[in-house]
Amino acid sequence: MTTTTRRLDVNRRSGWRSWLGSFFTSDIGMKWMMALTGIGLLAYVLVHMIGNLKIYLGAEDLDHYAEALRTLLYPIVPETGVLWMFRFGLLAMFIIHMWSAIVLALRNRRARGTIRYTAKRQYLAANYANRTMLWGGVIIFLFLVYHIADLTLGMTNPDFVEGAVYHNVITSFQVWWVALIYVVAQIALAFHVYHGAWSVFQSLGMSNPRYDEWRRWMAVVFALALLIGNSSIPIAVQFGLLQVSG
Amino acid sequence: MDVTLRVWRQPDSASEGGFATYEAKGVSEDASFFEMLDMVNERLNDSGEEPIAFDSDCREGICGTCGVMIDGHPHGPQRGTATCQLHMRKFKDGDTIVIEPWRAEAFRVVRDLVVDRSPFDKIIQAGGYISVNVGAAQDANETLIPRPAAEASMDAAACIGCAACVAACPNGAANLFTAAKIAHLGLLPQGQPERYLRTVAMVETMEDYFGSCRNYGECETACPKSISIDVIAWMNRDYVAAQWKNFRKQGQQV
Numbered sequence: 001m002t003t004t005t006r007r008l009d010v011n012r013r014s015g016w017r018s019w020l021g022s023f024f025t026s027d028i029g030m031k032w033m034m035a036l037t038g039i040g041l042l043a044y045v046l047v048h049m050i051g052n053l054k055i056y057l058g059a060e061d062l063d064h065y066a067e068a069l070r071t072l073l074y075p076i077v078p079e080t081g082v083l084w085m086f087r088f089g090l091l092a093m094f095i096i097h098m099w100s101a102i103v104l105a106l107r108n109r110r111a112r113g114t115i116r117y118t119a120k121r122q123y124l125a126a127n128y129a130n131r132t133m134l135w136g137g138v139i140i141f142l143f144l145v146y147h148i149a150d151l152t153l154g155m156t157n158p159d160f161v162e163g164a165v166y167h168n169v170i171t172s173f174q175v176w177w178v179a180l181i182y183v184v185a186q187i188a189l190a191f192h193v194y195h196g197a198w199s200v201f202q203s204l205g206m207s208n209p210r211y212d213e214w215r216r217w218m219a220v221v222f223a224l225a226l227l228i229g230n231s232s233i234p235i236a237v238q239f240g241l242l243q244v245s246g
Numbered sequence: 247m248d249v250t251l252r253v254w255r256q257p258d259s260a261s262e263g264g265f266a267t268y269e270a271k272g273v274s275e276d277a278s279f280f281e282m283l284d285m286v287n288e289r290l291n292d293s294g295e296e297p298i299a300f301d302s303d304c305r306e307g308i309c310g311t312c313g314v315m316i317d318g319h320p321h322g323p324q325r326g327t328a329t330c331q332l333h334m335r336k337f338k339d340g341d342t343i344v345i346e347p348w349r350a351e352a353f354r355v356v357r358d359l360v361v362d363r364s365p366f367d368k369i370i371q372a373g374g375y376i377s378v379n380v381g382a383a384q385d386a387n388e389t390l391i392p393r394p395a396a397e398a399s400m401d402a403a404a405c406i407g408c409a410a411c412v413a414a415c416p417n418g419a420a421n422l423f424t425a426a427k428i429a430h431l432g433l434l435p436q437g438q439p440e441r442y443l444r445t446v447a448m449v450e451t452m453e454d455y456f457g458s459c460r461n462y463g464e465c466e467t468a469c470p471k472s473i474s475i476d477v478i479a480w481m482n483r484d485y486v487a488a489q490w491k492n493f494r495k496q497g498q499q500v
């Protein structure tokens with residue numbers, strides 16, 4: 001019988017297999033980076049949601065909070081300095097997270113081979129959440145572009161007033177389909193976070209029988225908290241519970 | 247019982263394959279899955295047709311030679327069982343059973359249901375061994391091993407290298423196999439001298455052939471030895487740790 005001597009070009013790394021080079025281009029290294037940036041992004045969405053909930057305290061509180069973010073550590077650093085630092089940090093995390101996802105997805109597609117099983121694969125462990133990580137991620141990315149255009153730049157909101165965060169959120173969410181986009185995106189995010197929050201432990205090699213049970217529940221609670229906290233705002237606006245005058 | 251089989255037939259790796267349908271009549275419920283295939287093959291042989299090629303050796307679930315995809319389940323519908331230990335009582339009279347070879351870019355179909363799993367050999371060649379002399383049985387027994395470590399290593403050592411994990415993985419990843427081998431050796435004192443070099447070499451060889459782990463956990467449910475994906479987490483950690491090790495200081499050359 002002949003044996004496979006050719007090295008498959010499945011994951012061929014380019015020549016520079018130096019120390020960090022080989023680590024960061026290996027699958028495990030990339031999963032590691034994906035997990036670390038994932039933790040950073042998880043922390044960010046959590047803080048972002050808690051900040052958002054200030055909307056229930058009224059216009060003054062929310063606008064004041066937004067102003068505080070812009071002047072964080074001022075005058076030690078220039079105005080909006082810390083804000084921009086966060087933005088660049090987030091951008092870097094997003095790029096690393098998505099870049100690893102895309103590279104790994106392409107490698108996996110090649111590794112899987114061209115001939116698929118004819119009988120429907122009977123998955124026992126893979127579920128909706130982990131099989132939609134990639135496309136869920138794409139939906140979240142598209143939403144993010146819209147979200148920044150809508151509430152940061154005010155490009156899609158005709159009533160946008162620079163700095164009047166409360167006013168902008170309410171006028172934006174009063175349009176039913178905008179509210180719907182936000183809620184749908186939160187559902188996609190919840191699925192992504194549900195698998196992600198569990199998965200980071202595995203990728204970082206921190207699986208441990210002592211807290212494995214707890215990991216699942218933590219992921220559920222995390223995903224639900226984000227879903228309920230964030231989507232409550234467009235829903236409240238739609239039902240008239242939050243209004244511009246409030 | 248009577249069953250209908252839809253079997254993947256392919257004369258050699260260069261030719262196109264396709265499904266052929268066979269009837270297996272009067273099969274005993276107590277027959278094993280392979281005994282049923284043997285019966286079909288006997289009939290094919292008698293009528294001058296080419297019998298269905300499939301791999302099997304020990305037929306008691308310990309060698310890892312066997313393994314086919316049965317109705318979309320690696321090794322069939324019964325969990326924790328290799329194909330050779332599957333019995334026809336798991337099927338119903340009148341069932342149509344679809345039988346396919348393992349599918350992955352790294353696994354070439356040699357013939358019908360037989361695939362070339364030599365990329366697994368390449369992973370083992372990269373470091374799946376211990377080259378220190380641990381002496382004869384007497385001396386080896388003198389090396390004290392904490393019982394939990396011995397147990398954990400033994401759980402990983404249950405891997406028979408059948409490649410069901412790769413077949414089950416939507417990404418065609420061999421992480422469960424490689425991690426089981428790494429954990430098997432790396433948990434024992436005899437495995438320590440070469441531990442990090444082994445992990446790096448085996449992981450990088452694995453990545454040359456197979457996909458990456460997306461933590462689906464499918465491999466764990468397909469594994470005839472029910473090896474836990476905990477070993478994959480262990481491998482991930484060992485691989486990262488290896489990046490920071492000073493190999494020279496540990497007497498392991500760079």
Ligand code: FES
Nearest residue numbers: 303305310312330
């Ligand atoms: S034939 Fe040996 S494990 Fe199935």
